[in-house]
Amino acid sequence: MNKVAITNFGNTKFSHDDISIESCLLSSTKALFEQNSNLSKNDIDAVLVATNENKKYLSPILSELSGIKPKISHTVENLCSSGTNAIVSAYSYIASGLANVALVVGAERFDSPGQILEWDNSRGEYKHPIFWASIFTKSYKRRFGITDEDLAIVSVKNHKNAKDNPNAYSNKTYTIEDVLNSRKLTDEIKILDCSRPCTGSSAILLASEDYVKKITDTPVWIAGIGQKTESASFTKSNSFTDMASTKEAARSAFENSKLQPKNVNVAEIHDAFSVCEPMILEDLGFVNKGGGLEYSKNLYNTDNRKINPRGGLIGAGHPLSATGVAQTIEITQQLQGKAGKRQILDANIGLVHNMAAAATSSTVLLLRS
Amino acid sequence: MNKVAITNFGNTKFSHDDISIESCLLSSTKALFEQNSNLSKNDIDAVLVATNENKKYLSPILSELSGIKPKISHTVENLCSSGTNAIVSAYSYIASGLANVALVVGAERFDSPGQILEWDNSRGEYKHPIFWASIFTKSYKRRFGITDEDLAIVSVKNHKNAKDNPNAYSNKTYTIEDVLNSRKLTDEIKILDCSRPCTGSSAILLASEDYVKKITDTPVWIAGIGQKTESASFTKSNSFTDMASTKEAARSAFENSKLQPKNVNVAEIHDAFSVCEPMILEDLGFVNKGGGLEYSKNLYNTDNRKINPRGGLIGAGHPLSATGVAQTIEITQQLQGKAGKRQILDANIGLVHNMAAAATSSTVLLLRS
Numbered sequence: 001m002n003k004v005a006i007t008n009f010g011n012t013k014f015s016h017d018d019i020s021i022e023s024c025l026l027s028s029t030k031a032l033f034e035q036n037s038n039l040s041k042n043d044i045d046a047v048l049v050a051t052n053e054n055k056k057y058l059s060p061i062l063s064e065l066s067g068i069k070p071k072i073s074h075t076v077e078n079l080c081s082s083g084t085n086a087i088v089s090a091y092s093y094i095a096s097g098l099a100n101v102a103l104v105v106g107a108e109r110f111d112s113p114g115q116i117l118e119w120d121n122s123r124g125e126y127k128h129p130i131f132w133a134s135i136f137t138k139s140y141k142r143r144f145g146i147t148d149e150d151l152a153i154v155s156v157k158n159h160k161n162a163k164d165n166p167n168a169y170s171n172k173t174y175t176i177e178d179v180l181n182s183r184k185l186t187d188e189i190k191i192l193d194c195s196r197p198c199t200g201s202s203a204i205l206l207a208s209e210d211y212v213k214k215i216t217d218t219p220v221w222i223a224g225i226g227q228k229t230e231s232a233s234f235t236k237s238n239s240f241t242d243m244a245s246t247k248e249a250a251r252s253a254f255e256n257s258k259l260q261p262k263n264v265n266v267a268e269i270h271d272a273f274s275v276c277e278p279m280i281l282e283d284l285g286f287v288n289k290g291g292g293l294e295y296s297k298n299l300y301n302t303d304n305r306k307i308n309p310r311g312g313l314i315g316a317g318h319p320l321s322a323t324g325v326a327q328t329i330e331i332t333q334q335l336q337g338k339a340g341k342r343q344i345l346d347a348n349i350g351l352v353h354n355m356a357a358a359a360t361s362s363t364v365l366l367l368r369s
Numbered sequence: 370m371n372k373v374a375i376t377n378f379g380n381t382k383f384s385h386d387d388i389s390i391e392s393c394l395l396s397s398t399k400a401l402f403e404q405n406s407n408l409s410k411n412d413i414d415a416v417l418v419a420t421n422e423n424k425k426y427l428s429p430i431l432s433e434l435s436g437i438k439p440k441i442s443h444t445v446e447n448l449c450s451s452g453t454n455a456i457v458s459a460y461s462y463i464a465s466g467l468a469n470v471a472l473v474v475g476a477e478r479f480d481s482p483g484q485i486l487e488w489d490n491s492r493g494e495y496k497h498p499i500f501w502a503s504i505f506t507k508s509y510k511r512r513f514g515i516t517d518e519d520l521a522i523v524s525v526k527n528h529k530n531a532k533d534n535p536n537a538y539s540n541k542t543y544t545i546e547d548v549l550n551s552r553k554l555t556d557e558i559k560i561l562d563c564s565r566p567c568t569g570s571s572a573i574l575l576a577s578e579d580y581v582k583k584i585t586d587t588p589v590w591i592a593g594i595g596q597k598t599e600s601a602s603f604t605k606s607n608s609f610t611d612m613a614s615t616k617e618a619a620r621s622a623f624e625n626s627k628l629q630p631k632n633v634n635v636a637e638i639h640d641a642f643s644v645c646e647p648m649i650l651e652d653l654g655f656v657n658k659g660g661g662l663e664y665s666k667n668l669y670n671t672d673n674r675k676i677n678p679r680g681g682l683i684g685a686g687h688p689l690s691a692t693g694v695a696q697t698i699e700i701t702q703q704l705q706g707k708a709g710k711r712q713i714l715d716a717n718i719g720l721v722h723n724m725a726a727a728a729t730s731s732t733v734l735l736l737r738s
Contacts, residue, residue, distance in 0.1 A: 022488075047598070054423040056483050057448050060601035060730055071621070073598040073730060074447035074454045079426045085443045088467070089458055096464035098457070098594065114425050119391075225467065229416070229442040232429035252440070361429055361442060 003209040004094045005219035006367070008036045009329040014169040014200035014317035016110050021053045024107040025062045028201035028322075032103070033066075038215045039205070045099035046072035048090055050082035050106035050321040052114025062105060072099060079114050079356035080272070082106060083202070083324025084363040090206045091222055100208045106326070107201035108319035115197050115320070117357060122233035130189050132234045132358040133273035137188040139240035140275050144290040148190075152179035153293060154274040155192045155314050157300040162311025164341040167326070169198050169317030193274040195312075200319030202326040218336040223349075224257025224366030226250055234358040243359035246283040250353075253364040254285070261285035264366075265347035266305075266334045268327035270355045271312040280353055281307065284364070309334060309342045324354040328365065335369035372578040373463045374588035375736070377405045378698040383538040383569035383686035385479050390422045393476040394431045397570035397691075401472070402435075407584045408574070414468035415441035417459055419451035419475035419690040421483025431474060441468060448483050448725035449641070451475060452571070452693025453732040459575045460591055469577045475695070476570035477688035484566050484689070486726060491602035499558050501603045501727040502642035506557040508609035509644050513659040517559075521548035522662060523643040524561045524683050526669040531680025533710040536695070538567050538686030562643040564681075569688030571695040587705045592718075593626025593735030595619055603727040612728035615652040619722075622733040623654070630654035633735075634716035635674075635703045637696035639724045640681040649722055650676065653733070678703060678711045693723040697734065704738035 010032030012024070033039060047070045049059040059073035072093060076086040083106035090102035108114070117127050126132075140146060156176055162168035174182075174192060182192040212219045226249035230236065254260060261284060269284070271277040278292020286307075287295040299307055310316050310330040313323060331350035333339040348369045355362040379401030381393070402408060416439045418428040428442035441462060445455040452475035459471035477483070486496050495501075509515060525545055531537040543551075543561060551561040581588045595618035599606065606613060623629060630653060638653070640646040647661020655676075656664040668676055679685050679699040682692060700719035702708040721734040 052425055054482065055488065056421055056446060057486075057488060057601055057726055059447065060598050060726070061488055063598055064601045064605060069600075070598050071596040071618075072454070072457065073596075074445050074451065074458075076443050076445060077425060078428065078443035082443065085441070088441065089443075089461070092458070092461040092465040092467050095466070096461040098461050098464075113423065117426075119424065119426060119430055227440040227442075229429050229432055229439050231438075232426055232433045236433060249440075357426055357429070 002095050002097060003221060004091045004206055005212045005221045006204055006332045007207045007212055007216040007219055008032050008039060008205040009332060010035060010203040011167050011329060012201045013167045014198045014319055017199045019199065021051060021055055021107055021109055022061055022065065024199060024201045025049060025058065025105050026065050028203035029062060029066050029105055032203040032205060036215060041068045043101045044068045044070050044103050046070050046090060046093050046102035048086040048104045049075045050086040050104065051075060051108060052077055052079065052082065052112045052320050054113055080320050081324060081354050081356040081361055081363055082321035084352065084354040084365065087328060088225055088227060088363065091225065094206055094208050100211045102206045103203065104325060105201065105203040106322040106324060108321045110197055110199045112197060112320050120233050122235040130185050133275060134186040134188040135240050137275040140279065143241045146293060148180055149176060150293050151274045152176045153297045153300055154271060154277045155179045157296055158271060158308050158312040158315035161305055161309055162315025165310045165316055168311050168315055169196055189273065195272050195314045195318035198317040198319050200317065200322040202322045202329055204325050204328055220332045220335045221368050222365060223368040224253040224259060226253030226364040229361040231360045234360065243279055243283045243362065245359055245362040246280055246355060249362040249364040250284045253366050257366040259349060259366055263349045264351045265349050266309060266331060266344045267307055267351040268310065268330050269308060269353040271308060271314050284353060305342055305344055309344060327352045327354060331367050335367055371464050371466060372590060373460050373575055374581045374590045375573055375701045376576045376581055376585040376588050377401050377408060377574040378701060379404060379572040380536050380698060381570045382536045383567045383688055386568045388568065390420060390424055390476055390478055391430055393568060393570045394418060394427065394474050395434050397572035398431060398435050398474055401572040401574060405584060410437045412470045413437045413439050413472050415439050415459060415462050415471035417455040417473045418444045419455040419473065420444060420477060421446055421448065421451065421481045421689050423482055449689050449692060450723050450725040450730055450732055451690035453721065453723040453734065456697060457594055457596060457732065460594065463575055463577050469580045471575045472572065473694060474570065474572040475691040475693060477690045479566055479568045481566060481689050489602050491604035499554050502644060503555040503557040504609050506644040509648065512610045515662060517549055518545060519662050520643045521545045522666045522669055523640060523646045524548045526665055527640060527677050527681040527684035530674055530678055531684025534679040534685055537680050537684055538565055558642065564641050564683045564687035567686040567688050569686065569691045571691045571698055573694050573697055589701045589704045590737050591734060592737040593622040593628060595622030595733040598730040600729045603729065612648055612652045612731065614728055614731040615649055615724060618731040618733040619653045622735050626735040628718060628735055632718045633720045634718050635678060635700060635713045636676055636720040637679065637699050638677060638722040640677060640683050653722060674711055674713055678713060696721045696723060700736050704736055
C-alpha cells in the first residue's frame with residue numbers, strides 16, 4: 001500500500017465576506033499553487049471539494065476554474081466533518097493506487113445551510129447547535145463540579161492563540177470576565193463560548209511517496225486514521241459528558257499508527273463550544289475524565305500552545321467544511337517547523353480531531369514529520 | 370492491495386413517489402439486508418450516500434435508521450455521476466485497507482435540485498439538459514447524415530428492454546412512429562428521446578477478498594476503473610459529436626483491467642437522451658465513429674440485449690444519483706447469471722458507463738464474474 005503525505009496547502013483569511021462559494025474555493029486553491037513552483041496542475045488526479053453549500057458539481061467547476069482536468073472529482077458532505085472526511089477519502093484514493101496526487105479544498109460561506117440541524121427530530125424544536133452544547137455544558141458542569149469561570153479558560157486561551165494566526169476571523173483577546181459577561185444565549189452558553197460560523201476556504205495537497213520527492217523536502221506523513229459514526233441524532237448518545245465516537249476514532253487512529261497520546265506534541269481539536277475542549281482532551285486520552293479544564297488552564301498559564309495553536313474553532317472561526325482542512329494545515333505547518341510565532345518546539349507528531357453534529361461522528365488523524 | 374468485489378444489492382422500483390429522501394435511502398438498504406442472511410450490520414465499515422438532495426448528514430441518518438455504526442460516513446455528489454463516484458470511492462476505501470465492507474446507497478427524488486445546471490453560464494439561459502442534448506443531436510445528425518427516424522431506435526430498443534425490468538419506471542413499449550410523433554420539446558428533441566427524472570434508490574455492497582468468501586458464492590469483481598473530468602461547462606468541450614471524458618475514462622479502465630472492448634459481454638451506458646447511446650458506444654470503442662446507431666439497430670433486430678439490458682436511463686427512468694448504482698446492480702446480476710428474462714448468455718465481463726452534465730465528466734467500470 002502506498003504511503004501518503006501532505007505536501008502543500010493554501011489558506012485564506014476567515015471572514016464574514018459575502019462571496020460566492022466558487023470564488024471561495026478558488027482563492028485557497030490559487031494560494032496552494034502559488035506556494036510551490038514544482039507543482040504542475042497536470043499531476044492532479046483527484047479534486048475533492050468539501051462543503052455544505054447546496055450548489056452542485058462544484059468539484060468540476062473548481063477544476064475548470066483552476067485549469068485542472070482530474071480523473072476523480074466530487075463533493076463530500078458530512079456537516080462539520082466534511083473537510084477531514086474528504087482528506088481521508090483522498091488518502092484512500094492514493095493508498096489504493098487510483099491516484100498519485102489529490103487536492104482537497106474545503107470551503108463554506110457564513111450562511112451555510114449546514115448550521116441548523118433540521119434533521120435531528122430527537123431534540124424537538126431545539127435544532128440550533130447551541131442547544132446540544134447547552135446540554136453538554138450543564139451535564140459536564142454537574143458531573144465534575146465545574147463552574148462557568150472554569151470553563152471560560154477555553155475561550156480565553158484559544159482567542160489568545162488565534163492572535164498569532166493571520167487567517168483567524170478576529171484577533172481580539174478576552175479575559176475570563178469578558179467571557180463571563182458576554183451575551184447570554186442560553187442558560188449555559190454565552191456568545192464567547194461559541195465558535196463563529198464564517199466564510200473561509202482551505203486547500204491541501206496529498207501525494208504518494210514516489211511523487212512526494214519531486215515536490216517537497218518537508219512532507220508530513222499520514223500515520224494514523226480513525227473514524228466513527230455513532231448516530232445522527234444527539235439523544236442516541238449514551239452520555240452527555242463523553243463523546244463515544246471520538247473515543248473510538250482515537251482508539252483506532254492510535255492503534256493503526258502504533259502511537260500513544262503521550263507521543264503527541266501538538267493537536268488541533270474541535271472546540272465548537274467551550275465545553276468541547278475538555279471533553280475531547282479526555283476522550284482522546286490526553287488526560288483523565290474530568291481533568292480536561294485543568295489541562296487547558298495549565299497550558300494557558302505556561303504559555304504552551306500544544307492544544308489548538310491556531311486558536312481552534314473558537315479563536316479562528318468556523319467555516320464548517322474548511323475547518324477540518326485548516327486544522328490539518330496547522331498541524332502540517334507545526335510539523336514542518338514553519339508555524340511562525342505559533343511554533344511548538346520539536347514537534348514531530350501531531351493530531352487532528354474533527355467531529356460533526358454533537359460528536360455523533362468523529363475523525364482523528366495522526367500526522368508525523 | 371486488496372481485491373474488491375460486489376457481493377449484495379438492493380433495488381427499489383423507480384416511480385414518481387413523493388417520499389422523503391430518508392425513506393427512499395432506507396428502502397433499498399432494507400432490500401439489500403433482506404437479500405442476504407449471512408450479512409451482519411456490524412461488519413459495515415463505510416456508508417456512502419450518493420444524492421443531489423440539499424439535506425445534510427444523510428449518511429449518518431441512514432446509518433442510524435438502519436442500525437449501522439460505520440467508521441466512514443458521508444454524502445458524495447457529482448450530479449448524475451454521484452452513484453458511480455461513490456462506488457469508486459468505496460472501492461478505494463477497501464483497496465487501501467481502511468474498510469473491509471462498504472455500503473453505497475444512491476437515492477433521488479423526482480424533483481431533485483440536480484436537474485437544472487444553474488452553474489453552466491457557458492450556455493446563457495439554456496440551462497436545462499435538453500439544450501445540450503439538442504446541440505449534441507443536431508451536430509451528430511449533421512456529421513453522420515443521421516435522421517430522426519434512425520435515432521428513434523434507441524428509445525424503441527431501451528423501452529423494449531425495460532419491459533422485463535420490474536424496477537423500471539414504466540413498462541410501456543413504443544414504435545419508431547410513436548417516438549417520432551411524441552411531444553416536441555426543442556427542434557431536435559422529442560419527449561420519448563429523453564430519460565425521465567424520477568424517484569428511486571439503489572444500494573450495493575462492496576467487500577474485500579477475505580470477507581467475500583463469508584457472505585457470497587457469486588461475487589462480481591471490480592476489474593477496471595476509469596474516471597475523467599474534462600470541464601464543468603458544456604462549451605469547454607472540443608467537439609459536439611464526441612465525449613472526450615468518456616474516451617479517456619474508457620481508455621484508462623481498459624488499460625488497468627487489461628481488457629478490450631471486444632471482451633465485454635454486456636454493458637449499461639448513460640443514454641440520458643437518444644443521441645447519447647451511439648456517441649457512447651463509439652467513444653467506448655465498441656464501434657467506429659458514426660456506427661453507433663447501426664450497432665443499436667442490429668441489437669434490436671436480433672433481440673440482443675447486450676447494451677442497456679435493464680432499459681438504460683430512457684427505459685428504466687433516471688433518479689440521478691441512484692442511476693449509477695442501478696446500472697452496476699444490473700451488470701452484477703448479469704454476471705451472476707441472475708438477470709431473469711433479461712439475462713445475456715455466458716456473460717462474464719461487463720461494463721458500466723456513467724457520466725454527468727453533458728459528458729463533461731465520465732466514469733467507466735469493468736466488472737468480471
